[in-house]
Amino acid sequence: MSATTWLRDPNPRSRLQARAGQAWLGWLRFARNPLAMTGLVIVLALLFAAAAAPLIATHDPVAQELAGRLQPPGSGGYLLGSDEFGRDIWSRLVFGARITLYIVALVTVTAPVFGLIIGTVSGYFGGWVDTVLMRVTDIFLAFPRLILALAFVAALGPGIENAVLAIALTAWPPYARVARAETLTVRNSDYIAAVRLQGAGPGRIILGHVMPMCLPSVIIRVTLDMAGIILTAAGLGFLGLGAQPPLPEWGLMISSGRKFLFDQWWVATMPGLAIFIVSLGFNLLGDGLRDVLDPRSASR
Amino acid sequence: MSFIEIDDLEVTFRAKGRLVHAVRGVSLSVERHESFGLVGESGSGKSTILRAICGMAPVTAGSIRIAGERVRHGRAFTRRVQMVFQDPFASLHPRHTIDRTLSEPLAIHGIGDRDAKVNQALEDVGLGRGFRFRFPHQLSGGQRQRVAIARALMLEPEILLLDEPTSALDASVQAEALNLLSRLREERGLTFLMVSHDLAVVDHMCDRLLVMKEGRAVEQLDRAALAGGTMQAEYTRELFAASADRLTG
Amino acid sequence: MTTPLLEVDDLHVSFHTAAGVVEAVRGVSFSLGRERLGIVGESGSGKTMTGRSVLRLIRPPGRITAKAMRFDGQDLLTLPERRMRALRGSRIAMVMQDPKYSLNPVMKVGEQLTEGLRRRERVSRAEAKRRALAALEAVQIRDPERVFHAYPHELSGGMGQRVMIAMMLIPDPALLIADEPTSALDVTVQAEVLRILDGLVRERGMGLIFISHDLRLVSRFCDRVLVMYRGRVVEELDATGLDAARHPYTRGLLNCLPRIGGDRGPLPTLQRDAAWAE
Numbered sequence: 001m002s003a004t005t006w007l008r009d010p011n012p013r014s015r016l017q018a019r020a021g022q023a024w025l026g027w028l029r030f031a032r033n034p035l036a037m038t039g040l041v042i043v044l045a046l047l048f049a050a051a052a053a054p055l056i057a058t059h060d061p062v063a064q065e066l067a068g069r070l071q072p073p074g075s076g077g078y079l080l081g082s083d084e085f086g087r088d089i090w091s092r093l094v095f096g097a098r099i100t101l102y103i104v105a106l107v108t109v110t111a112p113v114f115g116l117i118i119g120t121v122s123g124y125f126g127g128w129v130d131t132v133l134m135r136v137t138d139i140f141l142a143f144p145r146l147i148l149a150l151a152f153v154a155a156l157g158p159g160i161e162n163a164v165l166a167i168a169l170t171a172w173p174p175y176a177r178v179a180r181a182e183t184l185t186v187r188n189s190d191y192i193a194a195v196r197l198q199g200a201g202p203g204r205i206i207l208g209h210v211m212p213m214c215l216p217s218v219i220i221r222v223t224l225d226m227a228g229i230i231l232t233a234a235g236l237g238f239l240g241l242g243a244q245p246p247l248p249e250w251g252l253m254i255s256s257g258r259k260f261l262f263d264q265w266w267v268a269t270m271p272g273l274a275i276f277i278v279s280l281g282f283n284l285l286g287d288g289l290r291d292v293l294d295p296r297s298a299s300r
Numbered sequence: 301m302s303f304i305e306i307d308d309l310e311v312t313f314r315a316k317g318r319l320v321h322a323v324r325g326v327s328l329s330v331e332r333h334e335s336f337g338l339v340g341e342s343g344s345g346k347s348t349i350l351r352a353i354c355g356m357a358p359v360t361a362g363s364i365r366i367a368g369e370r371v372r373h374g375r376a377f378t379r380r381v382q383m384v385f386q387d388p389f390a391s392l393h394p395r396h397t398i399d400r401t402l403s404e405p406l407a408i409h410g411i412g413d414r415d416a417k418v419n420q421a422l423e424d425v426g427l428g429r430g431f432r433f434r435f436p437h438q439l440s441g442g443q444r445q446r447v448a449i450a451r452a453l454m455l456e457p458e459i460l461l462l463d464e465p466t467s468a469l470d471a472s473v474q475a476e477a478l479n480l481l482s483r484l485r486e487e488r489g490l491t492f493l494m495v496s497h498d499l500a501v502v503d504h505m506c507d508r509l510l511v512m513k514e515g516r517a518v519e520q521l522d523r524a525a526l527a528g529g530t531m532q533a534e535y536t537r538e539l540f541a542a543s544a545d546r547l548t549g
Numbered sequence: 550m551t552t553p554l555l556e557v558d559d560l561h562v563s564f565h566t567a568a569g570v571v572e573a574v575r576g577v578s579f580s581l582g583r584e585r586l587g588i589v590g591e592s593g594s595g596k597t598m599t600g601r602s603v604l605r606l607i608r609p610p611g612r613i614t615a616k617a618m619r620f621d622g623q624d625l626l627t628l629p630e631r632r633m634r635a636l637r638g639s640r641i642a643m644v645m646q647d648p649k650y651s652l653n654p655v656m657k658v659g660e661q662l663t664e665g666l667r668r669r670e671r672v673s674r675a676e677a678k679r680r681a682l683a684a685l686e687a688v689q690i691r692d693p694e695r696v697f698h699a700y701p702h703e704l705s706g707g708m709g710q711r712v713m714i715a716m717m718l719i720p721d722p723a724l725l726i727a728d729e730p731t732s733a734l735d736v737t738v739q740a741e742v743l744r745i746l747d748g749l750v751r752e753r754g755m756g757l758i759f760i761s762h763d764l765r766l767v768s769r770f771c772d773r774v775l776v777m778y779r780g781r782v783v784e785e786l787d788a789t790g791l792d793a794a795r796h797p798y799t800r801g802l803l804n805c806l807p808r809i810g811g812d813r814g815p816l817p818t819l820q821r822d823a824a825w826a827e
Contacts, residue, residue: 011430018397018433190391194448197354198405198455199378208404212395341735342706441592470591470762475805475816482815497736504807504816527810542736543809 026292036288042281050097059088061095061248070264081266083257089270092248096271099249100278103164103233104226110168112222115175120206120214122176123183134180141173146235153241160249163242167232171225175218182214216293223286227279234275250275301368302329303491304336304353304459309362311345311352322348322357324515332458335485335492337506339499339539345515346495347386350461353493354383366459379409382452386464388444392436398422398447399432405454421450425480442473449480453488460485462494466501478505499526499543511536553580554724554756555603558617562598562780565610573598573611575780581724585750585757587767587788589802590777596760599777600726603758604637621723638665642717646729648709652701659697662716669720684715688745707738714746724756732761743770764791764802776802779826798825 012018030036049056058079065086073081079090122133149166156162186192195209234251236242243249250271257268311323323345330336338346351357353364355373364371371377385391392401402421403414419429425446436444445465452460465481466474482505485492496502502509503526511518511533519533531537562574574595579586590596602613605625618625620641645651653661662684663677685693688711701709710730717725730746731739747770750757761767767774768788776784776799784796794800801819
């Protein structure tokens with residue numbers, strides 16, 4: 001029996017096979033969408049660049065060589081040119097991918113999880129729990145994101161971790177909103193009534209029955225927000241409140257390249273392009289995931 | 301003393317500041333191993349009575365007793381009373397396999413030997429083990445309803461509340477589901493409280509029935525009275541005429 | 550013999566999906582004069598798809614093919630979409646199962662009733678209202694003025710379905726396709742809605758395609774009945790000759806319903822035969 005017939009078996013023989021079969025069908029749906037595949041390729045390329053940075057990079061990202069400063073792309077062995085300290089921009093972008101991924105990973109394991117918990121609890125219990133939690137969410141939602149992040153970083157001192165913390169603190173309310181809305185539609189369904197009637201407690205119902213229904217919309221929201229997160233991190237870096245020099249963080253690179261924008265355009269443009277492409281990649285991936293993960297389309 | 305005793309039950313919902321009286325003073329009693337039907341049209345409050353028994357509707361007056369005790373909705377209650385819902389497309393979790401759906405009640409109550417029990421349950425409702433790891437959307441309506449029945453029986457309850465269990469199914473599938481329910485009742489000595497809008501289905505399944513309209517009990521009948529057409533209330537006669545008309549052509 | 554109102558020859562409806570081609574309707578042929586034709590089958594039998602193909606209301610990836618599909622001399626297969634739109638709702642009307650989903654919830658009933666009329670025939674507001682009220686009266690709504698000014702959610706299911714029927718009948722169509730028009734209604738209301746529908750169809754001499762899962766209901770209400778199974782017509786019956794049904798599927802459908810006062814043994818179930826689908 002070949003792998004695909006095993007995956008397509010309408011009568012799976014084990015839990016694992018059922019899961020794998022579902023995933024396989026989802027992958028087929030995803031693979032049919034060229035834009036989503038483009039997004040996936042970009043994100044995979046980012047992952048690869050981060051993982052294999054020392055192999056791909058042609059130079060040391062922090063080594064200064066003042067003799068070769070502000071070289072245009074292609075000249076003097078600098079693939080994408082060099083910056084004002086003669087550092088290779090290509091190598092800095094490749095190593096910068098690690099920082100970008102680090103920020104993205106930290107934010108995604110904190111904000112959506114927190115938002116998901118707040119949202120499902122709020123939606124499931126309703127009443128005063130809902131009122132209190134949602135007002136708190138509203139308060140966080142009311143702050144302009146960058147300003148609140150600025151305030152945090154100003155209080156805690158600049159640095160990547162503090163920037164991530166600031167972004168996570170301002171990023172969770174939308175997830176809570178999405179999860180709550182989803183929970184409200186799920187809460188009164190017969191399958192929740194049935195499991196309640198079997199004696200399940202609220203913890204079990206929320207974790208095992210409500211959250212799986214909210215997860216797809218939250219995941220989609222996360223990938224769509226990823227672009228915003230990268231941009232906010234870059235923005236903080238640009239303002240000098242995120243990553244600190246000489247770290248090759250993309251926002252920071254734009255910030256320092258700003259001075260040469262008119263004569264040595266590549267210094268700021270290359271990291272700008274990197275941010276643009278990666279943001280686009282996550283956006284396309286998010287759109288593709290929406291088609292695959294949306295319970296309404298998957299149940300068909 | 302009857303097995304299930306409902307006395308002067310009132311259920312009142314509060315909706316947008318308005319009070320909606322869904323059930324207004326209904327009493328009924330069901331003997332052990334009996335099958336009792338609640339008949340009425342939409343909005344008659346028949347399903348609300350089932351939900352009130354399960355604690356899913358606000359009881360504002362009256363009492364519900366099972367085996368002489370006022371019901372308390374805890375773990376013990378769920379092992380005694382289970383429910384089958386109307387729409388098999390809405391009552392199974394769309395992201396759980398049949399295996400997960402059926403083993404969940406066992407997990408909640410910490411009952412072991414789940415593999416064997418799930419397989420047995422699938423055999424009992426005539427599905428077979430091949431269905432175990434499928435997802436609900438891979439099943440037909442009739443198959444889903446069998447899963448829902450299997451789930452309700454996992455905890456080996458004494459009472460099964462049936463909320464229009466076949467009205468979402470095709471006629472031929474309905475026959476299979478009704479036969480299954482009858483067989484399971486006989487084998488396990490279950491007590492049924494069944495809600496339906498279809499007099500013929502209730503007549504086929506139940507020993508006695510209560511006709512409801514707008515939250516009130518209209519008339520209680522046994523099968524003989526129904527078959528003989530000797531009902532008292534005008535509304536019951538109307539309902540009977542509409543159903544008989546539909547069936548005999 | 551006069552030409553029939555609707556002629557369908559070898560209709561196929563297929564859906565092209567990732568999992569392959571699914572044929573929902575496989576070679577259905579019938580012709581319809583000014584008579585009442587019932588199409589009966591279980592879910593998935595293709596009865597609804599058959600009704601919808603007549604109006605070309607099949608969304609992609611669904612595809613309609615047929616040797617011929619003619620309505621009143623017009624070829625429905627090649628008619629441009631613009632002419633098709635003009636046909637829908639004016640010459641051919643459709644009543645669907647649940648009025649809850651076919652009426653616009655944020656528009657008053659009256660506006661919905663007069664909208665099409667005013668657009669199509671450019672009649673004055675007062676004239677449109679007069680005709681809408683007349684239509685509501687025709688479906689035996691006692692207080693048409695109140696219903697005219699009501700929102701759909703303020704109406705009961707039976708009332709909503711009557712409004713739907715009234716709306717469909719305003720342009721005086723030649724053919725009405727009713728897809729399970731009473732399945733969402735209570736039994737006592739069902740009978741009444743059917744009686745109204747029946748009266749209107751007879752009075753106006755319309756053609757009717759009545760789609761339902763309920764064989765007995767259809768036979769009481771139609772002249773001829775097509776029984777569908779898995780996309781094919783397995784049997785065509787005279788409505789009065791239901792007992793003469795020969796196909797085991799038809800017989801199974803007739804027998805599997807419980808009857809009041811019937812015996813309580815297991816109900817006869819359908820033993821499906823793979824050969825029926827051939």
